[in-house]
Amino acid sequence: MPTPLALVELHGGITRGSLLASFGCTRKDLSNAVRRGELIRIRTGVFATPSCASEVCTAALHGGALTCAGALRLHGVWVLEDDAHPHVWLGHAGRTHPHPDCVCIEHYRSGVMRVGLAPVEAALVHSFGCHGDEFFFAAFESAWAQRLIGAAARRRIRAALPAGARWLVDLARHDADSGLESILRLRLHLLGIHVLTQVLIEGVGRVDFVLEGRLILEADGKGNHDGASERHRDLGRDAAASRLGFETLRFDYAMIIHDWNEVIAAIVGALGRAKL
Numbered sequence: 001m002p003t004p005l006a007l008v009e010l011h012g013g014i015t016r017g018s019l020l021a022s023f024g025c026t027r028k029d030l031s032n033a034v035r036r037g038e039l040i041r042i043r044t045g046v047f048a049t050p051s052c053a054s055e056v057c058t059a060a061l062h063g064g065a066l067t068c069a070g071a072l073r074l075h076g077v078w079v080l081e082d083d084a085h086p087h088v089w090l091g092h093a094g095r096t097h098p099h100p101d102c103v104c105i106e107h108y109r110s111g112v113m114r115v116g117l118a119p120v121e122a123a124l125v126h127s128f129g130c131h132g133d134e135f136f137f138a139a140f141e142s143a144w145a146q147r148l149i150g151a152a153a154r155r156r157i158r159a160a161l162p163a164g165a166r167w168l169v170d171l172a173r174h175d176a177d178s179g180l181e182s183i184l185r186l187r188l189h190l191l192g193i194h195v196l197t198q199v200l201i202e203g204v205g206r207v208d209f210v211l212e213g214r215l216i217l218e219a220d221g222k223g224n225h226d227g228a229s230e231r232h233r234d235l236g237r238d239a240a241a242s243r244l245g246f247e248t249l250r251f252d253y254a255m256i257i258h259d260w261n262e263v264i265a266a267i268v269g270a271l272g273r274a275k276l
Helices: 004-010 017-021 027-035 054-062 068-074 120-131 133-145 151-160 167-171 179-190 228-243 253-258 260-275
Strands: 014-016 040-043 046-048 065-067 087-089 105-107 195-201 205-211 215-220 247-252
Touching: 004 014, 004 017, 004 027, 004 046, 014 017, 014 054, 017 027, 017 046, 027 040, 027 046, 040 054, 046 054, 054 065, 054 068, 054 087, 065 068, 065 120, 068 087, 068 120, 068 133, 087 120, 120 133, 120 151, 133 167, 133 179, 151 167, 167 179, 179 195, 179 205, 179 215, 179 253, 179 260, 205 228, 215 253, 215 260, 228 247, 247 253, 247 260, 253 260
Parallel strands: 087 105, 215 247
Antiparallel strands: 014 046, 040 046, 065 087, 195 205, 205 215
């Protein structure tokens, strides 16, 4: 029979003792594992490995599963912002467990909830209600690109969204290069600007976006274009694009996220010049 530690690891690093009992684990086995330091007793009937993420343990201590941005980040999904406090999914009508210094945000939503970490599908649906269109869209594309949500999951996510938000799933792509580019493409779409993504231009290479067939837009993520050699390469690409009649605009993460009015003003100006 697998050891209690192996069983808990198999179930994501945290689980209920009742589930472990179905695999033949006795209370004595679990008590011995806790005494040896192999497992941590989060609360009565809930056990975790010492390496289990602290926010997951907090959610289980509260009585549910970590969800929203915290869960998505642990699953490896790109998130626009982190939750200030743990968001805890308690199922449709779960029972909470008071604990010291509790600042948990509770989610009462239907579905099969297991203590610990909410699955990607549930966390995406919950995140829409907490963080809105842009957060959801970027996270959804990130999860899809990493093959964390299949076709059936995408259909269920779409059905779970408010009717007026389902177009976000319809617009999403499976090949988004980054969350930053997802947000930029969504914003341009809402402005009615025709966008092609990841375009291969002979003599230039692959560019992030081509707007209205004549303006190249590059979204330089955090750290992606630092250093003299990267800067030199970018200038060479921009010069090659100019020879072909393209203007190139480059914006970094901070400008796109925090100074969007400046970004869109530059885009509109460049598109206007291209018409002359």
